[in-house]
Amino acid sequence: MKLDSKKAFTLLFLFLPILSFAHDVTSADQEILRNGGLFAYIHVGATHMLTGYDHLLFLAGVVFYLNGFKDIVKFITAFTIGHCVTLIGATYLGITANEHLVDAVIALSVLYKGFENLGGFEKLKVKSPNLLLMVLIFGLIHGFGLSTRLQSFENGTEDLLAKILCFNLGVEIGQIVALIPIVFVITFSRKKKQFPSFYKAVNWYLVLAGIGLFIMQMSGYFSGH
Amino acid sequence: MMKLNKSVFSKTLLHKILKPFYLLSAVILLCSHDLYIKMDSYFLKPHQEAIFSLYNGTFEESENTIARHRMEDASVVAHGNRTAINEGQWKDQDSTITQLPFKAGEAGTYVIGISTKVNSLKQTAEDFNGYLKHDGVLDMLKERTETNTLNEDVNESYEKHVKAIYQVGDKKTEDWKTVLGYPIEFVPVSNPYEKYSGQTLDVKLLLEGQPLANQLVYADFVKSAHGHSHNDHGHHHDHHGNHSHDHEHGTDHTHTNGEQLRTNAEGIVTVKLPEDGIYYLRTIHMAKVDKGDITHESKWSTLTFEVTHQHGSHTHTHDDHEHHHDDELPTWVFILGSIAIIGVLFMVFRTKE
Structure with a gap:
């Protein structure tokens, strides 16, 4: 945590424009869903996860903190259970919220993970919350974000549960596909002597990305876009 | 004998040459008289001025006006009240389209219905078979084929009972479910204006007030002139399948474009609403009868409404x-x-x- 604030904010404003384009559904996705049946929901779920930078950044943060494969499986399972519960439940029950606000909370989860990985709580002399519990809670929030997104499509009323489950299946496929290179890069980097610098760089990036995404979402919320 | 044979040969040749023209004439005369109630837009603002146009032909092109004395009923239902349309309010735009200028009332879901009196038409077996084929009255064509009566001339009585449902303002009312009591009519199972593109609409078909099962229904749509579609930026422009919008009548022309549906045991068809547009359903119920010199009785019905996409806090704009x-x-x-x-x-x- 020795990056001075001036440099940090310079970097933040440098890549704010990139973050402003973080994942969204497109009208092309709507077309795929309209014409492609249940398989299209798997397809859109997977592509949504693969282009869902905030979800991937959070996952990268979780994986970065963990050493063993067993731990990775445990935490990813907690995250998966969390997002499945809210994705399926909220979509089926039609519970939704302003997507900018939901995405803003998700952005904070990215910030949180970077902050925790950098030992932020220790620096503040505060005991860090149980990581597994936090990953589960953030899983629930990410799932609600996915649900809000899914509900922004015109899904019709026919086979709604099947559509939700297929979208969820796609999300899980996308998550696995995304995790493979993330785990590979992190595992490979651990063997290098520059790993501490890499660790700091990535987690500072998560902090900055979390702040950037949060600003963008709140800006979107207040400007109505 | 030679002369006789030559004469027979000439007649046969002449018949063969003229046969396509007979068929073409039959198609033009007999296949183009569905009746639809058309509006530029089925979404109106309260007190907005608009026009009902009666299209007597295809949905795209009207070929004849409707004589006032042929109208058995013309009425509008709104806010639980059914109001008859005065005969004198109708105007013929030209020799092809009958119109009714009107001013929309308060916000709500409105129904307009037109019912025509019974008329009859004698046809040769060949003309009749052609018309059955081109208008998609396939059950009767099948029956004639199976009973080996394809060569029988007919005297058909026909009547048309058509409806349109339109939305004024945003407020949805329950008038869409009104049964007008026509001999045949479509009645939606839910409000078409609470359905959106990408969804489906169940519509019940009533014959003499009772659900009509196993009846062929054709559903099709055209894109709204004023609206826009999600597909405008996509690659899905072939929404009509093989539906041609040119108005030329030829041997390939049929009135059976769009979705071919058959009512279930409850008389219900499920109509797909794939994109924004004006949707129209048509059916011809035909039965063999023995009423004096009438051999067949047909009852025609159409229903028209418009569908748009959902706008709201839960959806994207x-x-x-x-x-x-x-x-x-x-x-x-x-x-x-x-x-x-x-x-x-x-x-x-x-x-x-």
């Missing part, structure tokens, strides 16, 4: 949200940007160490 989504930066740009930033940070930390 076009002007803001959707276009925002379409401006999405490619993933690779995000990844490269992230790598660059992490690289810069990495260099900073490594230098410090």
Whole structure:
């Protein structure tokens, strides 16, 4: 945590424009869903996860903190259970919220993970919350974000549960596909002597990305876009 | 004998040459008289001035006006009240379209119905068979084929009972479910204006007030002139399948474009609403009868309404949200940007160490 604030904010404003384009559904996705049946929901779920930078950044943060494969499986399972519960439940029950606000909370989860990985709580002399519990809670929030997104499509009323489950299946496929290179890069980097610098760089990036995404979402919320 | 044979040969040749023209005439005369109630838009603002147009032909082109004395009923239902349309209010735009200028009332879901009196038409077996084929009255054609009566001339009585449902303002009312009591009529199972593109609409078909099972129904749509579609920026422009919008009548022309449906045991068909547009359903119920010199009795019905996409807090809107989504930066740009930033940070930390 020795990056001075001036440099940090310079970097933040440098890549704010990139973050402003973080994942969204497109009208092309709507077309795929309209014409492609249940398989299209798997397809859109997977592509949504693969282009869902905030979800991937959070996952990268979780994986970065963990050493063993067993731990990775445990935490990813907690995250998966969390997002499945809210994705399926909220979509089926039609519970939704302003997507900018939901995405803003998700952005904070990215910030949180970077902050925790950098030992932020220790620096503040505060005991860090149980990581597994936090990953589960953030899983629930990410799932609600996915649900809000899914509900922004015109899904019709026919086979709604099947559509939700297929979208969820796609999300899980996308998550696995995304995790493979993330785990590979992190595992490979651990063997290098520059790993501490890499660790700091990535987690500072998560902090900055979390702040950037949060600003963008709140800006979107207040400007109505 | 030679002369006789030559004469027979000439007649046969002449018949063969003229046969396509007979068929073409039959198609033109007999296949183009569905009746539809058309509006430029089925979404009106309260007190907005608009026009009902009676299209007597195809949905795209009207060929005849409707004589006032042929109208058994013309009425509008709104807010629980059924109001008869005065005969004198109708105007013929030209020799093909009958119109009714009107001013919309208060907000609500409205129904307009037109019912015509019975008329009859004698046809040769050949003309009749052609008309059955081109208008999609396939059950009767099958029956004639199976009973070996394809060569029988007919005297058909016909009557047309048509409806349109339109929405004034935003407020939805329950008038869409009104049964007008016509000999045959479509009645939606739910309000078409609470359905949106991408969904389906169940519609019940009533014959003499009772659900009509196993009846062929054709459903089709045209894009709204005023509306826009999600597909405008996509590649799905062939929404009509083989539906041609040219108005030429030929041997390939049929009135059976769009979705061919058959009512279930409850008389219900489920109509797909794939995109924004004006939807129209048509059916011809025909039965063999023995009423004096009438051999067949047909009852024609259409229903027209418009569908748009959902707008609301739960969905994206076009002007803001959707276009925002379409401006999405490619993933690779995000990844490269992230790598660059992490690289810069990495260099900073490594230098410090």
